[in-house]
Amino acid sequence: MKLFDVYPLFDVTVDHGKGCYVWDEKGQEYLDFYGGHAVISIGHSHPRYLQTMQEQASKLVFYSNAVKNPLQVKLAEKLGPICGYDDYQLFLINSGAEANENALKLASFYTGKKKIIAFTHAFHGRTSAAVNVTQNPKIQAPINATFPVDFLELGDIKGVQEAIAKGDVAAVIIEGISGVGGIHIPTAEFMQELRKVTADNHVVLILDEIQSGYGRSGKFFAHQWFGIRPDIITVAKGIANGYPFAGVLISPMFAPVYGQLGTTFGGNHLGCALACTVLDVIQEEHLIENARQQGEYLMEGLKSMNIPGLKELRGLGLMIGIEFDHPYKEVRNRLLYEQHVFTGAAGTNVLRILPPLCITQRDCDIFLNRFAAAL
Ligand SMILES: Cc1ncc(COP(=O)(O)O)c(C=O)c1O
Secondary structure: OOOOOOOOOOOOOEEEEEEOEEEEOOOOEEEEOOHHHHOOOOOEOOHHHHHHHHHHHHHOOOOOOOOOOHHHHHHHHHHHHHHOOOOOEEEEEOOHHHHHHHHHHHHHHHHOOOEEEEEOOOOOOOOHHHHHOOOOHHHOOHHHOOOOEEEEOOOOHHHHHHHHHOOOEEEEEEEOOEOOOOOEOOOHHHHHHHHHHHHHOOOEEEEEOOOOOOOOOOOOOHHHHOOOOOOEEEEOHHHHOOOOOEEEEEOOOOOOOOOOOOOOOOOOHHHHHHHHHHHHHHHHOOHHHHHHHHHHHHHHHHHOOOOOOEEEEEEEOOEEEEEEOOOOHHHHHHHHHOOOEEOEEEOOOEEEEOOOOOOOHHHHHHHHHHHHHHO
């Protein structure tokens, strides 16, 4: 059998990793400023993570959601105070798209409505409802268009007010910082007005923090920079440092209904144990403060460089976009194949920097030197 060939691949085979470095099968070291698409939070092969994996796997990897699972309760009790949402409820699933799928369903159940407002270049995943609120027609199949979506410009509060005034909107979904769309940061003023107009009109506000959450922006959630509290928050990627796992944080205004949501694998024992260890390490190693500090250091370093064709530098914490006025492809290839640095990308012109949250100033210096050499 052949693989279903949907991924354009780099000619690199990653064999193992440690901290913010990975090695290929020939032993070549790479600086990982991509984090496997913002997934690696506490670093590759963290010893505490490996210990938890071994201990929990030797006890129990999985049992169904038909029995009590104290590890789910432990995770919820740990996550609540750390992220500032102790009064919210946690529903566990396996991937980011699934988190948004469930968030959108909850909003629709709650309001009895089905129109959703999303924003230009939004990316919320590839499953049915999640891809329908993703602004990329290339990845939407005809069967995905099952409910109406208004895509508005980020910052267009008037557009949001007018759409909501029609009375048929169930929810607004927005990324804390748009990732795949190219690192666009909403303003605090826009987010506060968005919170107000949704709350005043009983429209559910969903914050997709799948990429921007879990400390990456220098706060637990990116929306915490803007002083708002959404009704639903979706998390994935960094939550279990590479083990497939995700969550929906749900405001107390939603009453759970038996059987309304459910999953076979979501909240499994191994994933919960790993997610607890990730939170412990984030706290003990002060990784959120580190993300903020190293992010500021990187930004300063990038600003002081003479980057040919630079259009704009955007970012918060360790979620940084370098937008060129021309395609980044050659720079990114030189970074990977000559300088041995992994980076992310958005569209054709934005290089995305998404390293593990454990990077040091030395790693930032190495990156800045290699980036300069690749330009
Ligand atoms: C903001 C955002 N939402 C949702 C997703 C989808 O997550 P997953 O690929 O785990 O389904 C992604 C993935 O890149 C994302 O960046």
